[in-house]
Amino acid sequence: MTIDYDLSSIQEARDVARSAKAAQGILAGYSQEQIDKIVTAMFEAARDNAEWLAKMAVDETKFGIFEDKVKKNLFASQNVYDYIKDMKTVGVLKEDPERKVIEFGSPMGVVMGIIPSTNPTSTTIFKSLIALKAGNGIVFSPHPNASRCINAAAQVMHEAAIRAGAPEGIIGCISKVTQAATNSLMHDENIAVILATGGPGMVKAAYSSGKPAMGVGAGNAPVFIERTANIKKAVYSIVTGKTFDNGVICASENSVLVDEPIKEQVVAEFEAQGAYFLNKTEVEKVSRVVMTPKGGMNAAMVGKSPHVIADKAGIQIPDGTRLLIAPLDGFGPGYPLSYEKLTTVLAFYVVKDWEEGCYLAIDLLSLMGAGHTFCIHSEDETVIREFFRKPVSRILVNTPGSLGGIGLTTGLVPSLTLGCGTLAGSSTSDNVSPMNLINIKRMAYNLKSAETKISFICKHDELNIDNITAVVQEIVAKLK
Incomplete structure (x- = not known):
């Protein structure tokens, strides 16, 4: 029975890839105006269906917070659309009359979108919009724990695209989710590029497929509160960033590094804003619940509230607690909470000055999260600029990590796929956009006589x- 189901799932993967390829061949002849009409219709459909898709995601995955998933769906539709709507992606992109070079945009083909369970519907909306804006088709491989809501989101986007004139089959999604189907899709001749958002194993598989691929790396973002920071605002940003959707966005803060002279003020402010500091015994109990012995995340605790974690760990915390904070003396093996935690738990360190904070941040990123995100709260621009040297692709200043990283509270490209560059084995360090999904042709005229x-x-x-x-x-x- 299992073998038959695997074969059936592989056949489905081949069928959706073949259909998307045929549809994309038609879409490739569309004008920018036609493409934009389709993208507008998709955005409107995603916006109008944001709430029930969010509820479906929470019900199926048991991750996160309904209201925050609605916000993510709206971000993936409205904010992304506002950024890309006037973007030129097909035909003539720009001309340089002095250098006599003309740039043309052309689609890559069919994109394979790998979708995680942490941000299922919002990532499906986002990848659908940027793929079709670039003139591509897209087929999705859902996480098995979020298959129903991902298929529902893909259907919403597909139906809207068809109504606006897109060819049938331009967006597809595997409904029979198996590893065999995902592997088949990765190697399918009709797939041009893989856009991978998910766990390290899945992203590594995408890069090993032989196809061009863009993927993300692990998060584990450190956040440094420097002595000149506005403490109240800094703590508010950190609590906001880490508790948004119960911490499942990979750019969310994972370790707080506090400048020693302001330690007591910071601790008091965290407590005032709903954080609970664990004692050593409680740190050990929470570590065993939230993490595996090797530093991996316990999937059952991803995106859970502090009270769910506390109950599982057998500890008592005050009513209204929003965040659990674990003071640590070190990092790496023996300190499980120093690794990435996509839930409502933060590691906590004290450093004597910004230089020690700088070195500790590098150590934590080298442990896990190199290439991803670093956050700093400071009013000293000289100190802030020193952190340009961090081995990350995003340095976020005085803003929530999760929301700043995706471009909601910053001027970064609005995106739910955050590249980590070569530091994490990624082909891009960008917040991925439609411009990452087009080929650019260049026509160049003779300017000089070589002879x-x-x-x-x-x-x-x-x-x-x-x-x-x-x-x-x-x-x-x-x-x-």
């Missing part, structure tokens, strides 16, 4: 100390 330069230079076969200066001056003048 004149070559023949002139070749006349001087023999140079010596007496004539070299004169010859060089003559060559420079001729080249001008």
Whole structure:
């Protein structure tokens, strides 16, 4: 029975890829105006269906917070649309009359979108919009724990696209979710590029498929509160970022590094804003519940509230607690909570100054999260600029990590796929957008005569100390 189901799922994967390829061949002939009409209709459908898709995601995955998932669906539709709606992606993109170069945009083909369970409907909306804005088709491989809501979101986007004139099959989604189907889709001849959002294993598989791929890396973002920071605002930002959808966005804060002179004020402010500081015994209990012994996340605790975690760990916390904070003396093996935690738990460190904070941040990122995100709260621009050296792709200043990283509270590109660059084995460090999903052709006209330069230079076969200066001056003048 299992073998038959795997074969059936593989056949489905092949069918949706083939249909998307045929549809994309038609879409490739559409004008920018036609593409934009389709994208507008998709955005409107995603916006109008944001609430029930969010409820479906929470009900199926048991992750996160309904209201925050609604906000993410609206971000993935409204904010992304506002950013991309006037973007040129097909046909002539720009002309440089001085250099006589014309750039043309053309689609890549069919995108394979790998979708996680943490942000299922919002990521499906986002990837649908940017794929079709670039003139591509897209087929989705859902996380098995979020298959129903991902298929529902894909259906909403597909139906809206069809109504606006897109060819049938331009958006597809596997309904029979198996590893065999996902692997088949990764290697399918009709897939041009893989856009992978998910766990490290899935992203690594995408890069190993032989297809061009763009993926994300682990988060584990450190956040440093420097002594000049506005403490109340800094703590508010951190609590907001970490508790948004119960911490499932990969750019959310995972470790707080506090400048020693302001430690007591910071602790008091965290407590005033609903954080509970664990004692050593409680840290050990929470560590065993939230993490595995090797530093991996316990999937059952991802996106859970502090009270669910506390109940599972067998500890008592005050009513209204929004966040659990674990003071740690070290990191790495032996300190499980120093690794990425996509839930409402933060590690907590005290450093003597910004330089020690800088080195500790590097250590934590080297442990996990290199290439992703670092946050700093400070009013000292000189100190802030020192953190440009961090091995990350996003340095967020005085803003919530999760919301700043995706571009909701910052000027970064609105995106739910955050590249981590070569530091994490990723092909891009961008917040991925439609521009990452097009090929750019360049038409270049002749500007200079190669023959004149070559023949002139070749006349001087023999140079010596007496004539070299004169010859060089003559060559420079001729080249001008």
